[in-house]
Amino acid sequence: MTQRLDLFTTAPDLMKPMLAMEETIKSSGLEHSLIELVKLRTSQINGCAFCIHMHTHDARANGESEDRMHLLNAWRESSLYTDRERAALAWTESLTRIERTAAPQSDYDAVATHFSPREQVALTLAITTINAWNRLAIGFAIPHPVAQEANAA
Template sequence: MTARLDMFSAATDAFKPMLAFEDSIRESGLEHSLIKLVKTRASQINGCAYCLHMHTKDARAAGETEERLYLLSAWRESSFYTPRERAALAWTETLTRIEQTQASDSDFEELKSHFTEREMVELSLAIGAINVWNRLAVGFRSQHPATRVENAA
């Protein structure tokens, strides 16, 4: 795959509000580990290699386990995630796939049982932000840093 353009160089100033938005998400009070799971899950759904590379690397550096990252796409079948994380991941999926889910009542009810109203808004903003980043990175074919692994065979 070839990058279509370097979006950061093409419109540096256009990213300032988005970067400020990211700062506000980091300072929201939501657990950083939860934000990383949400960003990774949305990026899996959207097929964004650039964001997957970044967020899984950041999650590992922050102490996230390999096992939880490996099983994230199958979180419903794993006992590795807390009820709060499960509610956040379900909400991530319902908002990321909103054309299919219409933000289901059942996912919202589960969210309400684990998050305050403020946290629900903050989480939804974090989900919206990663979906914007995914669309930009996939649309412009942003390339993650390359590390070549030679085939031993």
């Protein structure tokens, strides 16, 4: 894959609000591990190799287990996720696939059970933001790093 352009070189002023949103989400009070699961699951759904690579590395560096990352695609069938994480992951899938799901009331009800109103906004912004990052990375064909992984394969 050949990268189409470098976002930060081409339009640094336009990227500043995206970076600011990341900082806002990071300081929102949501658990870092939850944010990384949401980012990773969204990136899996969207097929964003760059973001999957980034968020598996970030999650691992912050203590996430290999099993939870490997089973994330099948989180509904795994006992490794808390009820709070399950609610967040269902909401993540609903909003990422909104053209199909229309964000059903049952998914919202689960989020409302496990997240305060402020946390609901923070979670929804985290989902919205990673969807935007996925579209930027895929749209501009941003490749993931391959140095160590290529050698291991």
